[in-house]
Amino acid sequence: MTLHTSIKRNAYYDSVTLMLLSRELQKLEGVEDVLVGMGTDLNLDLAKDLGLASGEFDTLTPNDLFIAAKIDEAQISMKQVEDAFIEQLNKSAESDGDEDYQPPSLRSAVQALPGANMVLVSVPGQFAAAEVEEALDAGLHVMLFSDNVSVEDELRLKQKAVEKGLLMMGPDCGTAIINGKPLCFANAVRRGRIGVVGASGTGTQEVTVQVHKLGEGLSQVIGTGGRDLKEQIGGLMMIQGFESLIADPETDLIVLISKPPAPLVAEKIYQIAKTSPKPVVIDFIGGDRAAIEAVGAIPCISLEDAAQKAVKALHGEAFDDFTGFSLPEDYINCIVDTSVAKLKSDQTELRALFTGGTLADEAMKVLGVHHEIYSNIPLSPEMAIENLPGGRGHICLDLGEDQFTRGRPHPMIDPQTRTEFFESHVDEKTAVILVDVVLGFGSYLDPAGAVADSVREIRQRLSKQGKDVVVIASVCGTDLDSQDLNKSIESLEAAGIIVLPSNAQAVRLTDRVLQRIKKGA
Amino acid sequence: MSKKELNAITLADDLVELLREHPSQTALVHSVYPHAVNLLIREDELITLTSQDDIPPMGLMVNCSTSFTEFLSAGDKVILETDQLTAVNGSFTVDFRDAKVWKARSLLNLDRFSTEDVTQNRHNLIRWLAQQPAEGLLPLLPRLTHLSMSSKPVVDNIYSRYIADDLDAFTTAINTSAWEQASVLADRLIGFGMGSTPSCDDFLAAYMIVLAIADASYPGQHPWVRQFNQTIASKAKSRTTLISANMLRLAADGKTSRSHQQLIQTCLFKNSGQLEYSASQVMRHGATSGGDFLLGLICAFEWVQNTMTDISKEGERAWVENNQPQPVPGI
Secondary structure (H helix, E strand, C coil): CEEEEEEECCCCCCHHHHHHHHHHHHHCCCEEEEEEEECCHHHHHHHHHCCCCCHHHHHCCCCCEEEEEEECCCCCCHHHHHHHHHHHHHHHHHHHHCCCCCCCCHHHHHHHCCCCCEEEECCCHHHHHHHHHHHHHCCCEEEECCCCCCHHHHHHHHHHHHHHCCCEECCCCCEEEECCEEEECECCCCEEEEEEEECCHHHHHHHHHHHHHCCCCEEEEEECCCCCCCCCCCCHHHHHHHHHHHHCCCCCEEEEEECCCCHHHHHHHHHHHHHCCCCEEEEECCCCHHHHHHCCCEECCCHHHHHHHHHHHHCCCCCCCCCCCCCCHHHHHHHHHHHHHCCCCCCCEEEEEECCHHHHHHHHHHHCCCCCEEECCCCCHHHEHHHCHHHCCEEEEECCCHHHHCCCCCCCCCCHHHHHHHHHHCCCCEEEEEEEEECCECCCCCHHHHHHHHHHHHHHHHHCCCCCCEEEEEEECCCCCCCCHHHHHHHHHHCCCEEECCHHHHHHHHHHHHHHHHHHC | CCCEEEEEEEEEHHHHHHHHHCCEEEEEEEEEECCEEEEEECCCEEEEEECCCCCCCCEEEECCCCCHHHCCCCCCEEEEECCEEEECCCCEEEECCCCEEECCECCCCCCECCHHHHHHHHHHHHHHHCCCCCCCCHHHHHHHHCCCCCCCCCCCCHHHHHHHHHHHHHHHHHHCCCHHHHHHHHHHCCCCCCCCCCHHHHHHHHHHHHHHHHHHHCCCCCCHHHHHHHHHHHHHHHHCCHHHHHHHHHHHCCECCHHHHHHHHHHHECCCCCHHHHHHHHHHHHCHHHHHHHHHHHHHHHHHHHHHHHHHHHCCCCCCCCCCCCCCCCC
16 A cells, blocks of 8 residues: 555635545555645645644645545546546536526526526515516516515505416415426426416315316416505406416416405406307305306305306306215214214314415314304404404414514415414313315425324323313325325324315314304203 | 726724734735635734635625636735735735724623533534534544444544643643643644644644633633633644634634634524534634644634633632623724
């Protein structure tokens, strides 16, 4: 074995590069030991300790790179070690070139990807408007994921987008599927002939999932942001998206989803629907059914109903409101009977813990007919959670609201928030827990597993008081989602959770159980 | 080759100040990486051009989508003016006129976390870092935090094995505020490790920034900090690479890159961001340097925890007292 040192004067490489090179050199046949580093005194001390120092070390400065190697010259020469170093260095430089490139600005991103025509903006709200403006000026469609953008900025930017014939989806737009590409939170669904414009994220996800389950597919799914249909914004992007889908040759039917719009905005949309050459299904959750029917559009009673009517209308089949269950009525009655039978007489309250805001809205709309439901996103101000009498009663929470997500991830990304609410909000008075489990891109790796774990812990806690609880869930997901729909359902059912095929059905079952409890009491 | 016309997106405020004081000067290209270039001025000071989404002190972020190595080589000369940078050989220009200005010192006019929150953030950071590949000094995470991590065996490397005792002694000295001893022990750390900024320098830089913030936040409480930081910076001039010596000189003054600054703010001040995201940004931009910096930060936060507890016992002096944001000079 002989010692050799190769020196590269004023050579600068980052530590990752040198570490990788060092490992590669160590693997060479005939290399017993090797050290690569900058020629600082301490690194040279290390080389000496390892028995790798040679006379050449005296000429090194901290700004020189050295390769000190102990080699068997019968197998390899120092020249070959140096050549291997250069070869690995070149490979490393090539991979550094583009793979890890993170453009620092929109302009450089566009330069790096010529031909791109859409930009997803996700920067702190105060900087978002400037980025969107630059994108629109460059002729790019925009999906604006950021929130905390002012209404004034939103209006100005959407007006500019409309003038330029572009989409400006957002702010706070979390769901879109453009040309088959899911953006932010979206499920893996097949492509097809139904186009969706949605002002609500999980509402849009639920409709697209149900369409997929019914064997149809989506052409485009356009988000608008939650404020779009308020009077100040005037539904600019709902209208822009709607007209885009009317013009889109790959779309045969259009679904519009939103909370009830401002009356003037609704009227504008109805007028477009009236002249639309394509069938239009409208689910303005709790919207004006007569007004929708008057313009020849199809009204809906739930997100699932919207998907069913869309698919049937597309196939030219007749349809009615879907108010029931996929399972036979006898079976549902049996579930209600057995569920109520395991509760004690003082267990009367609902705890609905949603990660999706629109799914929570849909639940309150149905449950509110027979029960007083208090919430952080109440359907009417008097039902605000702060007004809950003595802290006791039915509660439905949207855990994705800002008040619960400040400084922590959305509960669809990190289930910890809901886990904590299971601990703090479920007690001996709780009769029914209602939850959503949202799969898809952007969502947690195993949301069903997290819910199942929480339910097991709750049951263990309640069992000490001789009690149990009814847990009802729906899974918003498809067989193509990475989290695996079937495995998610199995995981929930293994924890004794009743799983229904849609949010609407889960809510209806909850309503039946609560009514039976009320009747029994 | 056609001339590249680049635009600066962001300039560090200390660079802006320098350009105003010295409106026209020649700089030498010192070192070139695919996404960063160092320019040498005044014998031993560096200015950094970067095309990545991060900016260091004395830096400028430019919109360059190709590798700098394609049109720049060490030894090239450039002319620096107040509103542009021009290569003497005409290969490229950088226009500064539309650039935003970024403050290279951490802003301290924020609500600080309680000792418990800092402790919790430190624990979260340790937990997160334990999941990252154990490169550079990271195999020493369990030892330096006195925590048992997991059943996962730690694969160490010759550098971390060699320096373990010295790092341990250094952190113990700092945590007991034996700063003179720590200054001496730093001799065993400065310049040690691979790369243009050797691992231990990144580790020390984290300490120096946290100490500088503490000094600015609790004026007069730690009179030794400035001398300690200046001693390390001064020693670094002859013991480590020029790039690293510059980093430590700036750290002594409380200056660090934007991603590092963001992470420190997230750990110490309320409503400053999401911890794991900020930590991953540091890891992404610095690779093992990022990991070494994070390890230093975790160790430095132990000192912060102890210090904050001591101070709260004395009667809670304000963390942010006397710290107004620095005025931003225009170009």
